[in-house]
Amino acid sequence: xxxxxxxxxxxxxxxxxxxxxxxxxxxxxxxxxxxxxxxxxxxxxxxxxxxxxxxxxxxxxxxxxxxxxxxxxxxxxxxxxxxxxxxxxxxxxxxxxxxxxxxxxxxxxxxxxxx
Amino acid sequence: xxxxxxxxxxxxxxxxxxxxxxxxxxxxxxxxxxxxxxxxxxxxxxxxxxxxxxxxxxxxxxxxxxxxxxxxxxxxxxxxxxxxxxxxxxxxxxxxxxxxxxxxxxxxxxxxxxxxxxxxxxxxxxxxxxxxxxxxxxxxxxxxxxxxxxxxxxxxxxxxxxxxxxxxxxxxxxxxxxxxxxxxxxxxxxxxxxxxxxxxxxxxxxx
Numbered sequence: 001x002x003x004x005x006x007x008x009x010x011x012x013x014x015x016x017x018x019x020x021x022x023x024x025x026x027x028x029x030x031x032x033x034x035x036x037x038x039x040x041x042x043x044x045x046x047x048x049x050x051x052x053x054x055x056x057x058x059x060x061x062x063x064x065x066x067x068x069x070x071x072x073x074x075x076x077x078x079x080x081x082x083x084x085x086x087x088x089x090x091x092x093x094x095x096x097x098x099x100x101x102x103x104x105x106x107x108x109x110x111x112x113x114x115x
Numbered sequence: 116x117x118x119x120x121x122x123x124x125x126x127x128x129x130x131x132x133x134x135x136x137x138x139x140x141x142x143x144x145x146x147x148x149x150x151x152x153x154x155x156x157x158x159x160x161x162x163x164x165x166x167x168x169x170x171x172x173x174x175x176x177x178x179x180x181x182x183x184x185x186x187x188x189x190x191x192x193x194x195x196x197x198x199x200x201x202x203x204x205x206x207x208x209x210x211x212x213x214x215x216x217x218x219x220x221x222x223x224x225x226x227x228x229x230x231x232x233x234x235x236x237x238x239x240x241x242x243x244x245x246x247x248x249x250x251x252x253x254x255x256x257x258x259x260x261x262x263x264x265x266x267x268x269x270x271x272x273x274x275x276x277x278x279x280x281x282x283x284x285x286x287x288x289x290x291x292x293x294x295x296x297x298x299x300x301x302x303x304x305x306x307x308x309x310x311x312x313x314x315x316x317x318x319x320x321x322x
Binding site: 007008009010011012014015074075076077078098 | 180181182197198199201257258259265267268275276277278283
């Protein structure tokens with residue numbers, strides 16, 4: 001399988017390490033990050049705990065298009081988000097995980113600003 | 116009573132990782148790269164522009180893109196763009212095995228805009244050249260070394276980490292002009308003999 005690295009061009013998948021679902025980029029705020037003096041037993045805390053539980057334990061197991069994290073260990077040590085078909089192994093898109101994370105952060109900030 | 120070791124007639128000399136290996140094959144020359152220093156230069160995001168300016172002022176060259184290297188006539192220096200946050204700096208320095216001054220040499224130029232560590236003693240460095248060099252390399256290297264029209268193809272001024280057989284290797288292409296077809300390979304010193312064996316076996320298979 002060839003992964004078309006955004007900076008280095010086509011590289012053999014043997015240079016990469018597979019981590020898993022790219023949803024790991026979107027780490028929810030941990031309950032311990034609450035501000036001092038806040039009640040830690042309220043509904044907001046319960047929701048944060050549930051979100052963190054889902055983040056750690058729940059994964060989609062798509063038969064088809066799937067976004068995954070790959071690490072270019074024998075290369076430029078970058079993290080990539082690879083959009084791949086898990087049935088055919090066809091790769092649709094490859095992005096730097098750093099760019100995806102920054103785009104997500106900007107999108108969240110924009111959404112927050114609209115509220 | 117005098118110390119019997121104080122007047123020893125023995126002197127210690129540093130050995131290079133490949134003991135100065137140098138051999139010619141049919142259309143391929145292989146030799147250990149000697150008299151060079153290698154310094155890792157980690158680049159903090161907020162100091163990258165300052166570092167680029169300092170490098171430009173001292174060496175009259177730019178920081179490279181990832182996958183490329185830039186050159187300077189000063190110290191015959193090359194900056195290897197291995198990843199977004201890190202470069203290696205390769206330069207001629209005969210004094211490296213005597214004084215271990217590789218970091219201070221670069222630090223004067225970068226002016227604390229990067230984190231530096233001396234890697235000179237940690238890598239086996241091999242130069243492989245000749246018209247058949249590419250034939251030997253393409254049996255063990257997963258990078259496409261053949262020229263293509265793709266702008267990301269591996270060509271002169273290209274450098275990258277990769278794996279050859281089971282060994283981590285940095286490969287850089289110095290020139291691709293017929294008989295001068297020339298590459299530098301770097302692999303960790305701890306497996307230097309395996310690295311050389313891998314290259315020589317590949318050469319045997321194409322000779």
